[in-house]
Amino acid sequence: xxxxxxxxxxxxxxxxxxxxxxxxxxxxxxxxxxxxxxxxxxxxxxxxxxxxxxxxxxxxxxxxxxxxxxxxxxxxxxxxxxxxxxxxxxxxxxxxxxxxxxxxxxxxxxxxxxxxxxxxxxx
Amino acid sequence: xxxxxxxxxxxxxxxxxxxxxxxxxxxxxxxxxxxxxxxxxxxxxxxxxxxxxxxxxxxxxxxxxxxxxxxxxxxxxxxxxxxxxxxxxxxxxxxxxxxxxxxxxxxxxxxxxxxxxxxxxxxxxxxxxxxxxxxxxxxxxxxxxxxxxxxxxxxxxxxxxxxxxxxxxxxxxxxxxxxxxxxxxxxxxxxxxxxxxxxxxxxxxxxxxxxxxxxxxxxxxxxxxxxxxxxxxxxxxxxxxxxxxxxxxxxxxxxxxxxxxxxxxxxxxxxxxxxxxxxxxxxxxxxxxxxxxxxxxxxxxxxxxxxxxxxxxx
Numbered sequence: 001x002x003x004x005x006x007x008x009x010x011x012x013x014x015x016x017x018x019x020x021x022x023x024x025x026x027x028x029x030x031x032x033x034x035x036x037x038x039x040x041x042x043x044x045x046x047x048x049x050x051x052x053x054x055x056x057x058x059x060x061x062x063x064x065x066x067x068x069x070x071x072x073x074x075x076x077x078x079x080x081x082x083x084x085x086x087x088x089x090x091x092x093x094x095x096x097x098x099x100x101x102x103x104x105x106x107x108x109x110x111x112x113x114x115x116x117x118x119x120x121x122x123x
Numbered sequence: 124x125x126x127x128x129x130x131x132x133x134x135x136x137x138x139x140x141x142x143x144x145x146x147x148x149x150x151x152x153x154x155x156x157x158x159x160x161x162x163x164x165x166x167x168x169x170x171x172x173x174x175x176x177x178x179x180x181x182x183x184x185x186x187x188x189x190x191x192x193x194x195x196x197x198x199x200x201x202x203x204x205x206x207x208x209x210x211x212x213x214x215x216x217x218x219x220x221x222x223x224x225x226x227x228x229x230x231x232x233x234x235x236x237x238x239x240x241x242x243x244x245x246x247x248x249x250x251x252x253x254x255x256x257x258x259x260x261x262x263x264x265x266x267x268x269x270x271x272x273x274x275x276x277x278x279x280x281x282x283x284x285x286x287x288x289x290x291x292x293x294x295x296x297x298x299x300x301x302x303x304x305x306x307x308x309x310x311x312x313x314x315x316x317x318x319x320x321x322x323x324x325x326x327x328x329x330x331x332x333x334x335x336x337x338x339x340x341x342x343x344x345x346x347x348x349x350x351x352x353x354x355x356x357x358x359x360x361x362x363x364x365x366x367x368x369x370x371x372x373x374x375x376x377x378x379x380x381x382x383x384x385x386x387x388x389x390x391x392x393x394x395x396x397x398x399x400x401x402x403x404x405x406x407x408x409x410x411x412x413x414x415x416x417x418x419x420x421x422x423x424x425x426x427x428x429x430x431x432x433x434x435x436x437x
Contacts, residue, residue, distance in 0.1 A: 044435035046367045048137060049184030049390015052435055067137035069390065069437070071183040101434075 010090040015058060015097040016106045023090050028065055029055065030085035040105035046086045052101045053085040060094035072100075125202065125301050126324045129331070130192035130241060131174055132274055132344045134391050135181035139163065141388035142178050149364050150346055150393070151267040152176060155247065158222055167346065168250035168260055169269035173223045176271060176344075184389040184437035186341035188237035189274055190227065191330075196242040199228045202300065206230055209299040218243075233291035234278035234339045265364075266357035266395050268346035273329050275342040277436050280335030282316060289333045293320040296331070305329060305403050306377050306410040308417055319412075321378060328378040328400040340436045343384060345394035351381050357395045358383050369431060376423040377412060384432065391437050 009022035012032055023032025030053045034041055044050035051072025058081065068084045082099060098106045136142035139161065146152045146165055155174050156164040164174035172192070179187055193199060203213050206228070216227040216239070225243030232238055250260035259267070278288040296302040305328045308319035321329040334342060348354055354372050361368055361383070369384040369392060379400040385393055401407075412420035419426040 040430075042431065042434065044431055045184075045369075045386040045390030045392065045437070047184075047386050047388050047390040049386070049437045050435045052431075066141075066388070067182070069137065069183040071185065071437075 010060075010093050012060075012090055012094045012096065014106060015095065016103070019106075023094075025063075025089055025091055027089060028086050029062070029088055029090060029094070029096070032090075033085060038105055042101050042105070044086075048084050048087040051084065054082060054100035054102060055085045055096045055098055057081040057083060057088075058095040058097060060096075061091040062088040062094065063091050065089055124194045125198055126191045126193050126240065128192055128325055129175075129271055129273055130172070130190040130244065131177060132189050132271060133177040133179060133187035134341075134344070134387075134389075135183055135185050135187060136178050136387070136389040136391070137181060137184060138388055139178060139180050145364075145366070145387050146176060146178070147264060149265045149360055149366055150395070151263050151265040156222060164222070166247070167268050167270045168263060170271070171246055171249050172244040173247050174244075177221075184391050186236065186274075186276075186391075186437075188229075188239050189276075189331075190239040190241055191324075192244065193240050193242050196225065199226065199240060199242055202240055203228050206299045209295060211295065211299065232276075232278075232288075233295055234276060234288035234333065236276050236278075236339060265360045266346070266348060266353070268348060268395060270347050272327070272345045272347040272396070273331055274344045275332040275334060277336040277338070277340045277342045278333045279337070279339045280318065281337070282311070287317065287335065288339065289320060289335045290317040292333045293317060293322065296322050300324075302331070303403075303405045304409050305407070306412065308334075308377075308412045308414075308420065310414040310417075314413060323403045326399075326403050328380070328403050334433075336433070336436070341391060342436045343392035343394045345396050348395050348397040350397050354381050354383055354395060354397050361385055369435075370422065370429060373425070374423045376416075376420040377410075389437075392435075 007024040011020050012023045013020045021032050021036050042052040044052040048068040065087045068087050073082050152165040154165050161180045163178045165176045166174050211230050213230040216229050218226045223245035228240040251257050280287050302322040306321040310316045310318045319334040321332045323330050358372050367386045372383050374381050380396040381398045382396040418428045
């Protein structure tokens, strides 16, 4: 645990790469994901409008931080667990898969050359 | 005499209360009107017509339409002819379609964006009036933006499929609406593909800009500030209000503008910018930016292309 960030964290697991990152219950999944230090994670408007941080929640509870654009997540998709990582905070450990523009930075070729460790780092 | 300037932008927002707080407290606009459909109309202190921004409640972000003001009502008939002659269908919307606004000539740019032209909007005056005015009014909020200045539209461009709506829009604006080109970006192996353009009707470097992208959308709407110091102060205001800043204060090579990019609470990109750049004139030679120096054109100091800046839009 960093001395500059003592908040309790939930483990968030990314299905594609089997990575886990810690994320506090009062921050977005995207904020936690960015700390992975992985190159190319698209951080767009961070307000639910641009749609670049699409994920599908496979397991775990999340809390909505604000509205998400229907242009990027349809009602059917939302019912299937899709949402935007900038607009949800974890309330339990979360298992997710990345979707849309988030798939590329988490693709296999990228993962091998990325700086982030696949093993959860002590925070 | 045709188009004078940008008149208003109509934006979709997903949280109206948050949007109003943003445009009032961060940019410094004031709400002038609300309608029964829930649309909210706002203006900047230095503008004299009733509104320059319409916020529409929606389940997504983005631009509904952009409107430009023409000088005379008869200009609408003349421009309807020239737009139709160019091959673009038009509709004349009757007075009152938008509150406090006269009839509007409605059409879509080749990129698909809806544009409207109008000659009349209710006059309400600036916050300093017309008789012995102070240079600025008391009680300004946030950045205290002077006026809505321009917008940048992302335009579908797919060279392999032969689609370049940046070039189409540029030609349309020149030939049908009598705008003039101030700057452009030329790319491709032969350096002849127009991937971005800046166009004017006033004496400033741009009243509208077009940039190529995978799909058409809104890149940003921009509000004018006086000086570089006002840009710095605007960034302070954004930090205070926890606004998501996309690009911290810097300068564009293109247009020479001093700028900050940030997002409204629905993810629509805003810009506050200062500096009139240069005197834009019809006989001023067009400035061209090449593919290898595009980074400097966009952000002059670092010369780095910021991925989010070109890939993220609503």
